[in-house]
Amino acid sequence: MTSLVEVTNMYFHYPRARIIAGEAAWTLEDISLSIQPKSTVGIVGESGSGKSTLVRVMCGLLRHQQGNVKFNGKDLSEFEGDGANDLRRENQIVFQNPRRSLDPRMTIRRSLSEPIRALHNRQPGDDEIIATIERVGLGREVLSRFPHQLSGGQLQRVGIARSLSVQPTILYADEPVSALDVSVQAQVLNLLMDLRDQLGLTLVMVSHDLGVVSRMCEEIVVMRHGRIAEAGRTDSVLARPDSNYTASLLKAARAASLERA
Amino acid sequence: MSDTSTITAHTPEDVSVSRLRKRLRALPITLYLGGTLISLFVFVVLVSFIWTPYPANKLNLANRMAPPGTPGFLLGTDRAGRDVITELMLGARNSLYVSVVSTVVAMFVGTLIGLSIAGSNKMLQRPLTRLVDTGLALPGILTAMVIAAKLGAGNTTATIAIIAWQIPVAARVTIGPARQILALDYVEAAYSYGRKKPYVIRHHVLPNISPLLIVLGSVMFAAAILIEAALAFLGVGVQPPTSSWGRFLNETQSLLEAAPYLMFFPGIAIVLTTLGFNLLGDGLRTALDPQQSRSGLA
Numbered sequence: 308m309t310s311l312v313e314v315t316n317m318y319f320h321y322p323r324a325r326i327i328a329g330e331a332a333w334t335l336e337d338i339s340l341s342i343q344p345k346s347t348v349g350i351v352g353e354s355g356s357g358k359s360t361l362v363r364v365m366c367g368l369l370r371h372q373q374g375n376v377k378f379n380g381k382d383l384s385e386f387e388g389d390g391a392n393d394l395r396r397e398n399q400i401v402f403q404n405p406r407r408s409l410d411p412r413m414t415i416r417r418s419l420s421e422p423i424r425a426l427h428n429r430q431p432g433d434d435e436i437i438a439t440i441e442r443v444g445l446g447r448e449v450l451s452r453f454p455h456q457l458s459g460g461q462l463q464r465v466g467i468a469r470s471l472s473v474q475p476t477i478l479y480a481d482e483p484v485s486a487l488d489v490s491v492q493a494q495v496l497n498l499l500m501d502l503r504d505q506l507g508l509t510l511v512m513v514s515h516d517l518g519v520v521s522r523m524c525e526e527i528v529v530m531r532h533g534r535i536a537e538a539g540r541t542d543s544v545l546a547r548p549d550s551n552y553t554a555s556l557l558k559a560a561r562a563a564s565l566e567r568a
Numbered sequence: 569m570s571d572t573s574t575i576t577a578h579t580p581e582d583v584s585v586s587r588l589r590k591r592l593r594a595l596p597i598t599l600y601l602g603g604t605l606i607s608l609f610v611f612v613v614l615v616s617f618i619w620t621p622y623p624a625n626k627l628n629l630a631n632r633m634a635p636p637g638t639p640g641f642l643l644g645t646d647r648a649g650r651d652v653i654t655e656l657m658l659g660a661r662n663s664l665y666v667s668v669v670s671t672v673v674a675m676f677v678g679t680l681i682g683l684s685i686a687g688s689n690k691m692l693q694r695p696l697t698r699l700v701d702t703g704l705a706l707p708g709i710l711t712a713m714v715i716a717a718k719l720g721a722g723n724t725t726a727t728i729a730i731i732a733w734q735i736p737v738a739a740r741v742t743i744g745p746a747r748q749i750l751a752l753d754y755v756e757a758a759y760s761y762g763r764k765k766p767y768v769i770r771h772h773v774l775p776n777i778s779p780l781l782i783v784l785g786s787v788m789f790a791a792a793i794l795i796e797a798a799l800a801f802l803g804v805g806v807q808p809p810t811s812s813w814g815r816f817l818n819e820t821q822s823l824l825e826a827a828p829y830l831m832f833f834p835g836i837a838i839v840l841t842t843l844g845f846n847l848l849g850d851g852l853r854t855a856l857d858p859q860q861s862r863s864g865l866a
């Protein structure tokens with residue numbers, strides 16, 4: 308079985324960041340991991356550890372400087388030019404903050420039709436748009452509204468609908484619920500899992516909630532200071548953490564859930 | 569039965585009329601005030617093409633410096649015996665002409681430059697912005713004098729000078745906000761579904777800085793009117809026999825003792841028009857904000 312995404316010895320730094328800080332200033336260092344088709348992978352790690360950056364490199368929004376990133380067995384550099392749209396169609400992202408990831412001056416209908424217009428060069432039909440919005444549990448009445456007329460949870464559903472409108476193979480969700488009210492977080496996560504099962508998606512989810520990751524993801528990648536501290540099957544990593552770092556994350560998570568209880 | 573009759577009493581026309589009324593009432597007062605002033609201004613200009621109380625530059629030598637209220641001369645006459653109302657109407661024409669041409673050109677070119685700089689490579693951004701700042705630092709009146717020395721005084725000189733003055737303003741004002749928008753999540757989202765930078769600038773950045781551009785445009789209109797008057801006042805702008813508020817104002821200078829009230833007429837015309845454009849811009853900005861006119865759009 309070939310991996311859907313294959314990262315080997317990948318290094319990344321933001322433009323200019325390395326020049327200023329010298330050799331050691333990689334944002335991502337020596338990253339190797341592979342993602343199997345239709346698996347669900349969680350990426351955890353403290354703030355600033357490079358989770359969002361890793362996601363953007365894997366889906367081709369940021370260009371790494373060293374190492375290899377392959378999608379479907381093809382190096383990302385092969386998707387340049389005409390192939391760029393293929394890569395974009397197959398790799399979609401759900402962003403952290405739905406209010407900021409939708410243009411306030413576009414109606415929901417317009418925002419939802421954008422990926423199809425951009426990637427398929429056609430205006431999606433009304434049926435298509437309605438099917439897209441109903442799939443995430445919203446009614447067609449939201450289509451004519453602007454983002455400020457929807458709640459955060461509704462907006463994230465729109466964000467999910469938008470990313471699924473082009474039928475991607477792999478969905479990257481970068482902390483999809485951390486900007487949402489606690490009461491709707493579970494709903495949105497359940498929606499993501501349902502859609503993953505229905506559509507046979509590969510799902511990569513960034514989260515700092517180890518509880519969520521252990522429930523949703525069969526595999527886990529623990530990031531620290533731009534490196535992978537630990538990776539493997541979620542149950543075994545969480546049961547017998549190899550690194551002190553994962554253990555301390557677990558401890559912190561347990562403390563937090565005790566506090567909540 | 570009576571229930572249904574009250575419902576059918578609301579014909580579709582009634583509903584749409586009441587909705588329209590509600591929508592109009594939700595519009596900001598500044599829009600009405602500014603709109604009224606500017607409509608009046610444009611109306612006067614249009615009328616001046618078909619009718620003025622007296623022909624342009626008709627000298628009524630028997631009635632020089634007639635005070636306001638003189639029969640036949642509602643606002644009086646100037647030193648040469650020209651009817652003040654006629655002069656103001658013709659001057660409005662010149663103000664509108666120069667300010668429309670210069671503002672449209674300067675807004676278009678300046679915004680294009682600003683957006684290009686904001687969308688350019690990070691390495692180029694800083695030097696290009698400094699270049700705009702340099703343009704901004706040039707004293708506009710001096711520029712006008714230099715242009716006048718080359719081209720001679722006149723409306724073309726005034727228009728070019730105002731454009732040269734305003735382009736860096738428009739560019740500088742757009743760079744910052746455009747850069748901010750380019751850093752927002754919905755722009756990254758657009759890239760993630762395959763949009764390219766030109767599309768993003770045209771369809772995400774431009775609409776989202778439009779409130780700013782509207783205000784900028786109205787302020788620039790107002791400034792153009794002031795500058796046109798100033799240049800005419802200094803003798804660099806439009807030349808006789810074309811009427812201009814600025815030149816009118818200039819001529820009243822020498823009459824400060826004989827007819828001090830005369831300076832108020834072009835002065836008030838300039839102030840009201842400038843105010844009108846500023847109010848209109850402010851009102852438009854509020855009215856076009858989707859978050860403000862919630863009821864109007866739902």
Ligand SMILES: Nc1ncnc2c1ncn2[C@@H]1O[C@H](COP(=O)(O)OP(=O)(O)OP(=O)(O)O)[C@@H](O)[C@H]1O
Nearest residue numbers: 321322324334352353354355356357358359360361
């Ligand atoms: N656009 C950027 N330019 C330069 N440096 C950046 C940029 N974005 C992030 N960084 C830096 O890269 C590092 C990794 O950031 P990243 O956003 O990937 O972390 P993260 O794990 O997603 O954190 P969080 O949990 O807070 O979202 C941080 O040190 C951050 O300061």
Ligand SMILES: [Mg+2]
Nearest residue numbers: 358359360481
């Ligand atoms: Mg992040």
